[in-house]
Amino acid sequence: MIRTTAQDTLPPVPPARRLDAAPSGLAETVELTADHLEHLEPRVHTVAVFERVLDGLVRQAHRDRHALARALSTALGHRYPEEETEADRLTPVDVVVASPLWRVTGYSLKPEYLRRQRGHEECAQGGLEMVIAARVREIGYALRSGAPQPFLLATPSWDTGALEAHELVERLVEYRRLGARPGPTDFGQALLRVRRDDPAAPAAAEAAARLGTAEGDRLAAWLGPDGEPGTGRRRVVMPDPGAHRAWSRAGAAVPQVAFASGERPALRREFPDAFHWLGRPHEGFTRCYHWHAGHAVRAAVLPEDRDVQARWLLPGVTLAATTGDHGDSWMLPHLALLGGPAGPGLHSAIAAGLGGRHPASRRPAVEALLVLAGRGELDAPLLGRELASMATLGTVKPNRLADAARSAAAAGAYATVWAVLAEVLPALLPSTRGAGELLAVAADCAERCGATGPLPPEVAAVAARTRSSRLVTEARRLTSALTGP
Numbered sequence: 001m002i003r004t005t006a007q008d009t010l011p012p013v014p015p016a017r018r019l020d021a022a023p024s025g026l027a028e029t030v031e032l033t034a035d036h037l038e039h040l041e042p043r044v045h046t047v048a049v050f051e052r053v054l055d056g057l058v059r060q061a062h063r064d065r066h067a068l069a070r071a072l073s074t075a076l077g078h079r080y081p082e083e084e085t086e087a088d089r090l091t092p093v094d095v096v097v098a099s100p101l102w103r104v105t106g107y108s109l110k111p112e113y114l115r116r117q118r119g120h121e122e123c124a125q126g127g128l129e130m131v132i133a134a135r136v137r138e139i140g141y142a143l144r145s146g147a148p149q150p151f152l153l154a155t156p157s158w159d160t161g162a163l164e165a166h167e168l169v170e171r172l173v174e175y176r177r178l179g180a181r182p183g184p185t186d187f188g189q190a191l192l193r194v195r196r197d198d199p200a201a202p203a204a205a206e207a208a209a210r211l212g213t214a215e216g217d218r219l220a221a222w223l224g225p226d227g228e229p230g231t232g233r234r235r236v237v238m239p240d241p242g243a244h245r246a247w248s249r250a251g252a253a254v255p256q257v258a259f260a261s262g263e264r265p266a267l268r269r270e271f272p273d274a275f276h277w278l279g280r281p282h283e284g285f286t287r288c289y290h291w292h293a294g295h296a297v298r299a300a301v302l303p304e305d306r307d308v309q310a311r312w313l314l315p316g317v318t319l320a321a322t323t324g325d326h327g328d329s330w331m332l333p334h335l336a337l338l339g340g341p342a343g344p345g346l347h348s349a350i351a352a353g354l355g356g357r358h359p360a361s362r363r364p365a366v367e368a369l370l371v372l373a374g375r376g377e378l379d380a381p382l383l384g385r386e387l388a389s390m391a392t393l394g395t396v397k398p399n400r401l402a403d404a405a406r407s408a409a410a411a412g413a414y415a416t417v418w419a420v421l422a423e424v425l426p427a428l429l430p431s432t433r434g435a436g437e438l439l440a441v442a443a444d445c446a447e448r449c450g451a452t453g454p455l456p457p458e459v460a461a462v463a464a465r466t467r468s469s470r471l472v473t474e475a476r477r478l479t480s481a482l483t484g485p
Contacts, residue, residue: 006449009412013374014337016158019048022055022151026064029056030071036093037076047300048159050093055155057096058139061148069100077101087113092136092297099140109141114274124312127277128298134185134274142183150180154189160338161300163193165204165223172208172215182215188271189301191222195339196304218270255393256318257352258283259311259345278302282312295331299338306338311345317352320361321395329353329361332368342377344386351386354404355396362404369408373416380416384423392427398434405441409448418445422456429458429475439474446481455482 023029036053060068079094080103087095087108098104107113114134135154142148153171157164168190175182198204205223208216260283267279278301302309313328313335320327332353335346350372353365372378390396401424409417421442428435439459445451455478462475 006415008373008415008449010374010416011370011411013371016160016162016337017048019052019156019159022052022059022155026060026067026071029053029060029068030075032056033072033093033097034075037079037091037097046159047156047161047296050297051152051155051300053093054096054136054139055152057143058148059151061100061143062150065100065143065146065148072097073101077103080104087137087140088133092132095133095136095140096143099144102144104140104144106141106144109137109144111137111273124282124309125295125298128301130274130277131185131189131301132297134272135183135189138183138185149183149186150174150178152186153182154186154193156193156300156303157195158303161193161303162195162339163190165194165198165201165219166207168194168219169204169207169211169216172211172213172219175215176211176213184272185274187215187218188275191219192275192301192305193303194219194222197339255395256315256322257348257390257393257395258315259348261308261311261345296334299331299334303338304340306335307341307343307345309338310335310349314345314349314352317349317365318395320356320358321352321390321397321400324357326358326361327353327356329356330364332364333371336368336371336375342372342379344382346372347379347383348386351383351390352395354387355390355400356404357400359403362400363407366404366407366411369416370411370413373413378416380419381423384420387420387424388427391424391432398428398432398438402434402437402441405438405445409441409445414445415449415451418442418449418451421445426456426458429456430462436470436474439471439478443474443478443481446478451482453482455479 023032032049033053033056036049057068076097080098080101082103084103084105085098087104090098090104095104095109099109111134114130114137139148139152151171151174153168153175154163156162157167171190172182174180194201201223205220208223209220210216261281263281264279267275271279299309310332313331316328317332318327319325320329329349329352332350335349336342346368350365350368353368354362356362356365369378369383373380387396387401391398391401405417405421421438425435425439425442428438439462459475459478462471463479465472
């Protein structure tokens, strides 16, 4: 067993932040909405702002729908043509704003219209976007028809999109008191956001069961020992960790990698149509092209399923390693901050990102590695095995990995990086081009963290060579670090 005498000094992990309460007054709600619509760049287009806008609009409509419509018309009416337009031509918040102004066609707000727009969900982001589209249409239809909910059930507790179970129970209690009927899409989204590692979940499940409502019973079952009804497991059906798929692509000199994601029967059987794509099994081969706009809001559809989202993202991440494309690795730090298992999918996506062709595409993967390490969630041997597999395929090049590993180590993760590279080196030696640079990083990390333990036989074989080269020099240096002079 390899041991280290020094602990990593890792950069602080950005903490999840509680969402502020929905704006309380009409003027504040309209001002926040207008600011969101005027500044849709990522700086403002966050989960917190998006969700507070939606919840604020719903609450104001419940208090006085006509007053809200007048205020929105004055502040934002100029955004919409006089004639009605279809909902799919508007941004999500615009759908909600335009509905009480009668600037969006009523039929385009109905679920049956959305079912006809299935082309959006051929990729993962389209599947996530379908849920958002259904939810804002449900809100818009209620505002237009004069029957808005008192507030939204799915408004998250945290800026990741996660929702505390006891808060959802409290909202359902208030709905029952008011005689309000939950929106099917809003409630479905709320279930997917419930935080799974919530220690109060058992108590929340008991309280939900006592409500005596259909939604209370569903929440109690969701929080119960079997997780998603019908799966027989806790919510996520994980495929075989070895279920990689490699394939060639026009313009790619080496294989790209995909990772299968399992079926979730409950999403296809017990949720509205908009959720069904998320419940189907996927090989993950489809690369989509709209991660950049609104990515955090889409990721918040499944804030407790980062490993599943990473599986869907993986083909796009490997583009950064196999082509001149910068790929989708920039999303990895955000996924690392979400909830749910940090399983093979997330580790595989980080591995692919560490092999990016350009430094700019490797940096997010390094950041994601540091986030997982800082949260105590990184499985260094697993990441090393994923890297070894991709290096064997040729997807990850040793010199690019060496640069990424050096950057992670420089941030204070010497022990972590050594634990990762200890799994990679046997797959690369004795003669892979660029292995000398990777050995140099490994030796430096081993020296700095005081690593001791068995020497990989592949390293020992290289160190025993009589001729001089960087590969031999660094192998001997690593040997000395692990076993002493």
